[in-house]
Amino acid sequence: MLAIVYLLAASGATGNAYQPPTASKTISSDERRVTPPPPPAVASTSLRGPNMAATPRTSPGSWVSEFDYPLQALRESRSGNTSFRVVINKWGRVSDCQVTESSGHADLDKATCNTVGVKGLFWPQTDGNSNSIDGGTFSSRIRWAVPAELPPESLPAAPPLPVAATFVPTLTYPRGPIIENFSWNKVTLSDYPPLALKAKAQGISQISFVVNVDGSRQDCRIVVSSGNAELDAKSCIIATERAKTRPAQDINGNSTKGRIDSSVEWRIPLRS
Numbered sequence: 001m002l003a004i005v006y007l008l009a010a011s012g013a014t015g016n017a018y019q020p021p022t023a024s025k026t027i028s029s030d031e032r033r034v035t036p037p038p039p040p041a042v043a044s045t046s047l048r049g050p051n052m053a054a055t056p057r058t059s060p061g062s063w064v065s066e067f068d069y070p071l072q073a074l075r076e077s078r079s080g081n082t083s084f085r086v087v088i089n090k091w092g093r094v095s096d097c098q099v100t101e102s103s104g105h106a107d108l109d110k111a112t113c114n115t116v117g118v119k120g121l122f123w124p125q126t127d128g129n130s131n132s133i134d135g136g137t138f139s140s141r142i143r144w145a146v147p148a149e150l151p152p153e154s155l156p157a158a159p160p161l162p163v164a165a166t167f168v169p170t171l172t173y174p175r176g177p178i179i180e181n182f183s184w185n186k187v188t189l190s191d192y193p194p195l196a197l198k199a200k201a202q203g204i205s206q207i208s209f210v211v212n213v214d215g216s217r218q219d220c221r222i223v224v225s226s227g228n229a230e231l232d233a234k235s236c237i238i239a240t241e242r243a244k245t246r247p248a249q250d251i252n253g254n255s256t257k258g259r260i261d262s263s264v265e266w267r268i269p270l271r272s
Contacts, residue, residue, distance in 0.1 A: 052126045054088040054136025063119040066147045070107040079145045080104050082112040088136040091261060092122045096178055100139065108144045110251055113175065116142070134262075135182075175249045177211035177260040184242040185264045191238065193230040197268065201228040205235035206263045211245045213255045226266055235264035 073079075080103025087096040097113035125136030189197075203226030210219040220236035239262065248258030 050126055050128045050130045052123070052130075054092075054122050054125045054138050056138065057092065057121040057123055060116075060120070060140050064115050064142055068111060068115045069144065069146070070111050073105060073107050073111075073144070074146060077146050078105050078108070079143075080108055081141055081143050082109050083139070083141045084112050084116060085137060085139045086113075086116060086120065087134075088122045088124055088138060089134045089261060090124050090132040090263070092124045092132075093261075094120050094122075095134070095176060095260070097175060101141075103144060105144075111144075112142050114251065117176070177248045177258040178246045179260065179262065180244045180246060181242075184244065185235075185238060185262065187238075187264065187266055187269070189269045191234065192266075192268065193234055196228050196230040196234075196266075199228070200268060201226075201231055202266050202268060203227045203231060204263055204265045205232045206261070207235050207239055208259055208261045209236070209239055210257055210259050211247050212257055213247050215245050215247055217243060217245060223261065226264075228266075231264075231266045235266075238264060 081101070082099060082103040083101035085098050085100050086094045089095040094117040097117050099109045099112065102109050103112075120138075122136070122138065124132040124134075127133050204224075205222060205226040206224035208221050208223050209217050211217055217240045220239055222232045222236070225232050226235070243262075245260070247255040250256045
């Protein structure tokens, strides 16, 4: 109603009397000439420079709302501050989260990593050549305080978790799967498929695979192809055979299946 009143008042300020249209003016050819606008500026193709730290794309304050508050803690009016540290992969997503200083309440600490892991988007860390790399870190703190204007009984019930035996979450928190050996994807000359080597094929295979409860790997998929089918297929073989992985942990701290993203960069090694 306020918006309607405002619009009516604004239209009434233009005058009350009807004004008949005036005679049209003849426009000369010189007056028709319009100076074309300048060409748009070309955006820089490099969004990040060399040796840049991982930084949030959005304000960390926007990651958490009252609806992320654990219901039991909200009903009991429990609050506290949780400090955390996250590891960022080359695609700007959280690959690991650790609580560095507890709020004193386990459910608030778990909700911290769960919320930051799902909602946190980052510019990844870069190397000396401005390439995005894994391993960037970011530390901050969440202050959990019961909102006075939102009584606990007004909050919706938490949605039920999937119960199908084949369910594998894309991101499993409070901690997702972890790759423990960072050199597993280093390509040697003996790794190269013969036909790909003969064709001098090179590229980056971006892959995604499931880490089982026992730490084994399966269901490797190509997310972005290197441009060569043999290199893509060998990337999944290398990931399955070489990567040493720890399983994800669910909200109760139990090992569970989880999917993790990584990549294999194919560059023909120089012969020694």
